Amino acid sequence: MRKHTLLFLLLFAGISSSAFAQLYVFSGVHKSYVRNEVLTNASPIYSWHVGVGVNAYRNPNFKKMAINTEFTLIQKGYNQHLGNEKFEFRFTYLTLQPTIEYKAFPFLCVKGGVNLAFLLETNKTEGKQTYEIIDFGLVGSLGFFENKRISFYTQVVYGVSPMLKYYNIDAMGNFNGKIKDLKNTCFMVGLRFNINEKASIFK
Amino acid sequence: MKKLQFLNSFLIIGILFAVSSCETVYIPDPIDPRLPKYTEDGNAVGGALVNDSLWRSEYFKLLFYKRREPFLRYKTTTDSLSIEFHGTIGESYRTISFGLKGYGIKSLQQMTKLNTRIINFDGVNNVATIYRIVVEPCPTTAKGQIFFRSVKFDPENNSLTLSGTFGFNYDDPLCGKIAVNYGRFDYIVHNFYQ
Numbered sequence: 238m239r240k241h242t243l244l245f246l247l248l249f250a251g252i253s254s255s256a257f258a259q260l261y262v263f264s265g266v267h268k269s270y271v272r273n274e275v276l277t278n279a280s281p282i283y284s285w286h287v288g289v290g291v292n293a294y295r296n297p298n299f300k301k302m303a304i305n306t307e308f309t310l311i312q313k314g315y316n317q318h319l320g321n322e323k324f325e326f327r328f329t330y331l332t333l334q335p336t337i338e339y340k341a342f343p344f345l346c347v348k349g350g351v352n353l354a355f356l357l358e359t360n361k362t363e364g365k366q367t368y369e370i371i372d373f374g375l376v377g378s379l380g381f382f383e384n385k386r387i388s389f390y391t392q393v394v395y396g397v398s399p400m401l402k403y404y405n406i407d408a409m410g411n412f413n414g415k416i417k418d419l420k421n422t423c424f425m426v427g428l429r430f431n432i433n434e435k436a437s438i439f440k
Numbered sequence: 441m442k443k444l445q446f447l448n449s450f451l452i453i454g455i456l457f458a459v460s461s462c463e464t465v466y467i468p469d470p471i472d473p474r475l476p477k478y479t480e481d482g483n484a485v486g487g488a489l490v491n492d493s494l495w496r497s498e499y500f501k502l503l504f505y506k507r508r509e510p511f512l513r514y515k516t517t518t519d520s521l522s523i524e525f526h527g528t529i530g531e532s533y534r535t536i537s538f539g540l541k542g543y544g545i546k547s548l549q550q551m552t553k554l555n556t557r558i559i560n561f562d563g564v565n566n567v568a569t570i571y572r573i574v575v576e577p578c579p580t581t582a583k584g585q586i587f588f589r590s591v592k593f594d595p596e597n598n599s600l601t602l603s604g605t606f607g608f609n610y611d612d613p614l615c616g617k618i619a620v621n622y623g624r625f626d627y628i629v630h631n632f633y634q
Contacts, residue, residue, distance in 0.1 A: 407607075408607050410604070410607045419470075
């Protein structure tokens with residue numbers, strides 16, 4: 238495990254220090270909720286995320302393209318109001334997000350890719366036994382002024398794998414198969430800070 | 441005197457251990473978090489919605505003694521099995537009770553005969569009710585069912601893991617319209633009475 242971590246860090250540092258890569262950190266806020274057909278009175282939450290990323294210019298023939306990889310610590314979830322009670326569901330994920338980045342305009346980059354999230358903890362007892370450990374989603378993102386030291390981004394993560402696999406129990410107590418539901422959806426905005434002195438790989 | 445103190449300490453530690461070893465594990469249901477999640481682990485929990493109010497299993501506490509299992513009893517005179525889940529709706533104690541006749545269950549081990557069985561209430565042989573002790577003699581003519589989805593006997597500990605679901609309803613002039621929905625239970629049971 239340590240060898241893998243070291244290898245990863247060396248690779249990450251190597252890429253980011255090369256002339257064709259940009260290492261950056263980012264942080265922001267997001268609106269998170271779950272698309273579903275089983276919850277009553279569920280509402281979104283607003284929370285935070287923080288991460289680190291690298292985009293690497295790979296092919297000199299496609300100067301407007303880059304490969305982008307981000308690691309994000311993010312809290313997702315939802316609230317549920319039942320009777321007079323409010324129930325808060327919080328899920329902390331570490332996500333790996335590889336994307337392809339395209340410079341559409343001098344000030345605008347468009348990204349698309351996948352989001353692989355690993356559930357670290359929940360605020361519910363034995364939450365990791367109730368909810369899926371791995372959450373898979375698609376991601377679309379816009380980056381504004383990425384050639385500047387500080388830039389702005391907005392992003393949508395559209396979960397496609399169900400967070401919950403549970404019994405479908407009716408009011409009388411019959412078991413009618415299994416529920417595979419609750420898909421994460423997240424609208425994110427935030428600021429990105431380029432670490433390297435050189436601005437963007439697209440400059 | 442010292443010997444007595446030592447014995448007392450030993451006794452207290454023993455009682456504390458016995459109590460903590462059967463603690464309730466309340467995992468909220470992911471669909472309706474008012475209820476406990478359906479489990480088959482002997483988490484010492486039960487719950488249901490009674491006219492959309494939460495009924496939650498709650499057992500008697502007396503100093504160090506906490507009873508955390510339903511009351512199972514075989515009545516020889518009627519050849520029936522009585523299962524009682526004690527609990528509360530808000531601050532008010534309510535017992536959900538089932539009577540099952542003719543299953544020949546006279547011991548904890550014989551409870552496994554009910555494993556995976558769904559028993560429908562007919563108001564005569566198989567009955568269900570919810571009541572407040574002494575106060576409301578509600579009828580036992582409810583329609584509904586109890587599902588013993590998993591009943592496992594552990595011969596080493598002479599205990600039973602009893603897990604399942606239930607739902608029933610009735611309409612009575614005295615007790616009113618009662619709907620008991622989304623009932624579920626998951627207990628380790630050590631005692632069986634005759």
